[in-house]
Amino acid sequence: MPEERFASDWPFPQRLPLGTGWAGTCTALGHEGVRPSEEELKSGCNLGYAKTCPRLPPERHADAVRFALGEGRDGILRVLFSCEREYLPVDHGELLYDTASGSWVRSHDDPRVQRMAECYVQAQGARRLGVFVQLDCETARSG
Numbered sequence: 001m002p003e004e005r006f007a008s009d010w011p012f013p014q015r016l017p018l019g020t021g022w023a024g025t026c027t028a029l030g031h032e033g034v035r036p037s038e039e040e041l042k043s044g045c046n047l048g049y050a051k052t053c054p055r056l057p058p059e060r061h062a063d064a065v066r067f068a069l070g071e072g073r074d075g076i077l078r079v080l081f082s083c084e085r086e087y088l089p090v091d092h093g094e095l096l097y098d099t100a101s102g103s104w105v106r107s108h109d110d111p112r113v114q115r116m117a118e119c120y121v122q123a124q125g126a127r128r129l130g131v132f133v134q135l136d137c138e139t140a141r142s143g
Contacts, residue, residue, distance in 0.1 A: 001027050002119045008042050017066055019123030021046050027112055031055040067120040075100045080119050102124055
C-alpha cells in the first residue's frame with residue numbers, strides 16, 4: 001500500500017507503474033503492515049511481478065496493476081487501469097477524477113487499487129498536468 005514517495009537510483013522512475021517510486025506497507029494476507037526493505041521496494045514492490053517476495057500469496061487476483069491517463073474533459077480526468085496476472089490482463093476499467101473538487105467520481109472497489117490510482121494521479125499531475133491533484137498520498141496512512 002503506497003504511502004510516501006521513495007527515491008532510488010532507477011534510471012527512469014517515471015516509467016514505474018505508479019509514475020515514481022513509493023514506500024508503504026504490505027497488504028499480503030498474514031503480513032499486513034509489514035514495511036518492505038529498501039531492496040524489496042526496488043526489486044519488487046515498485047515493479048509488479050515480485051515473484052521473489054516471500055510474502056507473495058500463491059493465490060492472488062493479479063501480479064501487477066498498470067495505469068494510464070485518459071482524456072480529461074470538463075474537469076473530469078479518466079484514469080485507465082489494467083490488472084495483470086502472469087503478463088495477461090485479468091481486469092481493466094476506468095476511474096474518474098474531478099480535478100476541480102479533488103474527489104473521485106468513480107473509484108475502484110479494491111482499496112489497494114484505489115490507493116495506487118491516487119498516487120499515480122498525483123505523480124502524473126505533478127509532472128505533466130500542473131498542480132491539479134489535491135490528493136495527499138505522501139502523508140496518508142491507510143494500510
